[in-house]
Amino acid sequence: MNDISPIDHTQRNQEGLARQRVVMRGMLKRMLDHLAADRTTDMTDGIMQVEASEYTDPARLEVERRELFMKLPALACLSCDIPNAGDYVVFDALGPSILVVRGKDNKVRAFLNSCRHRSAKVAPEACGHKTRFTCPFHGWTYDAQGKLIGMPGAEAFEGLDPSKTNLVPVPVAEWEGFVFVKAHAGDETIDVESFLGTLAPELKQLDMANTRPIKKSRIDVQANWKFAQDTFFEGYHFATIHPTTIAAQAFTNCIIHDEFGPHQRVMMPSHDYMNWVGKPESEWGEVPYQGIHLIFPSTIFYAGRLEGFGAKSRTHRQIYGIWRCFPGEKPGQSFSLMATYRPLEEDRPEDVEEYEGVTDFILNVIENEDYSLCKQGQQNLETSPPGHKVLFGRNEGALQSIHRHIDEVINPAMAAE
Numbered sequence: 001m002n003d004i005s006p007i008d009h010t011q012r013n014q015e016g017l018a019r020q021r022v023v024m025r026g027m028l029k030r031m032l033d034h035l036a037a038d039r040t041t042d043m044t045d046g047i048m049q050v051e052a053s054e055y056t057d058p059a060r061l062e063v064e065r066r067e068l069f070m071k072l073p074a075l076a077c078l079s080c081d082i083p084n085a086g087d088y089v090v091f092d093a094l095g096p097s098i099l100v101v102r103g104k105d106n107k108v109r110a111f112l113n114s115c116r117h118r119s120a121k122v123a124p125e126a127c128g129h130k131t132r133f134t135c136p137f138h139g140w141t142y143d144a145q146g147k148l149i150g151m152p153g154a155e156a157f158e159g160l161d162p163s164k165t166n167l168v169p170v171p172v173a174e175w176e177g178f179v180f181v182k183a184h185a186g187d188e189t190i191d192v193e194s195f196l197g198t199l200a201p202e203l204k205q206l207d208m209a210n211t212r213p214i215k216k217s218r219i220d221v222q223a224n225w226k227f228a229q230d231t232f233f234e235g236y237h238f239a240t241i242h243p244t245t246i247a248a249q250a251f252t253n254c255i256i257h258d259e260f261g262p263h264q265r266v267m268m269p270s271h272d273y274m275n276w277v278g279k280p281e282s283e284w285g286e287v288p289y290q291g292i293h294l295i296f297p298s299t300i301f302y303a304g305r306l307e308g309f310g311a312k313s314r315t316h317r318q319i320y321g322i323w324r325c326f327p328g329e330k331p332g333q334s335f336s337l338m339a340t341y342r343p344l345e346e347d348r349p350e351d352v353e354e355y356e357g358v359t360d361f362i363l364n365v366i367e368n369e370d371y372s373l374c375k376q377g378q379q380n381l382e383t384s385p386p387g388h389k390v391l392f393g394r395n396e397g398a399l400q401s402i403h404r405h406i407d408e409v410i411n412p413a414m415a416a417e
Contacts, residue, residue: 031267032269050403054407055378075180080212084102101133109145114167171188171189178203196260212341213339216339218335221334224327233396235250235268290303298326299324323338
């Protein structure tokens with residue numbers, strides 16, 4: 001699964017690195033301005049209130065599931081998760097089980113993970129390497145292009161239309177190291193750059209095709225998917241929820257926020273940035289590009305500094321996290337698929353060990369600090385009086401933007417029903 005050739009520092013990669021430095025320099029200036037002004041933060045023009053029912057209404061959840069998760073492109077995996085011909089992952093977080101596989105021609109394809117005979121999964125495992133997928137029920141066998149190549153007892157199916165025997169395709173697109181699908185049958189084209197809009201250059205510059213997976217896990221959350229997601233896009237809670245973890249490294253309630261259409265980016269300054277406050281830019285240190293991004297509606301993509309989590313000082317090492325929030329069976333249930341990645345060149349045993357340690361730290365914080373509070377809040381929302389509202393302050397601009405864009409999709413769909 002990880003047989004990737006050594007990193008190729010092409011001109012495009014060098015251009016990406018150069019762009020990262022420029023973008024991060026601008027973000028750093030904004031963060032230092034806030035620190036110099038007694039730790040201020042980006043502010044919106046006003047507060048925002050959200051109906052509690054947006055987190056508790058079963059009818060709304062079903063509309064969200066249909067309009068946000070079944071119709072929009074969803075991140076199924078990264079290219080480095082399936083680097084070689086025959087590598088595959090099964091993505092079933094949206095409902096239908098989807099088989100994503102790289103063919104001999106290096107092209108990524110996606111299919112409903114369902115045999116055309118009696119609908120058993122042709123790939124029961126979550127990931128692996130196969131050039132053929134054999135249904136465990138009756139042995140029908142498919143190649144990585146989805147074509148039926150083996151049918152035991154074929155004489156019993158004489159006259160069957162061949163178009164009814166191949167795996168059913170699902171829309172898929174591989175772009176700059178990201179693999180997107182749509183959770184329905186079809187062969188439509190996914191225009192990833194159009195979907196990402198102005199966020200596309202921010203992700204393209206990171207060269208995610210040249211990364212390797214570190215760890216993957218799933219966390220079940222006793223809260224609405226939006227409640228779980230909200231915790232990632234404000235730093236107002238650091239001192240209270242994370243006093244000995246995140247707050248020991250980053251300032252509370254000090255954030256910069258950028259909108260890219262419905263997509264978002266936030267960043268919080270680390271304590272060591274105070275060393276550069278009041279100094280000329282020529283004396284600022286170099287730090288790699290960092291940011292917490294939302295790929296609308298529910299993929300959180302994090303680019304961070306490994307040393308920001310206590311790793312040994314080599315300030316240009318990045319760690320990437322992908323945390324995807326999905327609705328559960330009920331409004332008060334959700335789950336997150338968590339995965340971390342490292343640059344391809346960080347391949348020494350001691351590097352891998354550090355990346356794994358930082359990953360464990362991050363997962364512990366999310367599961368045992370953030371998500372534990374989500375459960376309590378969800379319980380209160382579900383027992384709140386009629387008309388109760390959730391409040392987002394002027395210092396929570398990313399949350400305001402996220403919920404505004406969700407409402408722009410969901411409210412008209414609900415009104416039409």
